[in-house]
Amino acid sequence: MRDVESLCDEAGLGRTSKSTVATICAELGERFEAFCRRSLYDVNLVVLFLDAIYLPVRPSGPKEGVICAWGITENGHRELVSVRLGMREAKEDWLELGRDLTSRGLAAPRLVVADGAPGLVSAIEEIWPRADRQHCAVHRLRNLLAKLPKSEHDRIRFNYWSALTDATSVKDAKLHLQLLI
Incomplete structure (x- = not known):
């Protein structure tokens, strides 16, 4: 209060x-x-994003896990479909979230974007087996930067995003990303 x-x-x-x-x-x-x-029968997501963030719930308290699901509709509209507090980001948490979404009427998306956490990947495969999966570009960059000296971070970050945003095709993007190595 x-x-x-x-x-x-x-x-x-x-x-x-x-x-x-x-x-x-x-x-x-x-x-x-x-x-x-709320019912999700009228929400038709092309892409579903799944991620967890850790936020302080109280000003001086510890951070708690919040798992989130949002997506992009066929019309390009962003739609938040679930937020759950106090989660551990384990497979069971993601399964519970996925089952809740489907029980409220959310149809399987064409693509699910998430980090590479094994529990999350396993839950996605179980709940939406036909959906394509993509490793989140932000998480992929974080994983890459964690393995590099800090002196390389700015250069790699700039070139990574340039490769993804300036590419004119998948082949072009792969070529640009190879140049990072």
């Missing part, structure tokens, strides 16, 4: 009563629950 009080203060709303804060918290909780239960 103190977090909401400080957010209201930062937003210029001044001091907020405890009952107002309680009402705000209840409303946010209801909205989040509705989001988590």
Whole structure:
């Protein structure tokens, strides 16, 4: 509740009563629950992105895992379909998320983009076996940079993104990426 009080203060709303804060918290909780239960039958994703982030839930507390699923529709619209707090990023967490999405009506996407975590890859193969998989370009770059001296990071980062954004074909992109080596 103190977090909401400080957010209201930062937003210029001044001091907020405890009952107002309680009402705000209840409303946010209801909205989040509705989001988590909403039907996904009308959401047709071409690409589904799966990732986990670690965020501090309390200002001085430890970070907690948040697993997220969002995608791109056939019309190019970005759609957030799931956010789950307190997850460990294990295969079972991803299976639970995938089963929830399919039970709410989400059809299998054509492509699933994710990092290379074994539990996540295994869950994707189980839930959406026919979908193509792609290793996330951001995670791939992070993995690459972790193996290189810091003095090379800026050059590699620039050339990596240039190769992916400036390429005119898959063959051209592969050629540009080979030049990094």
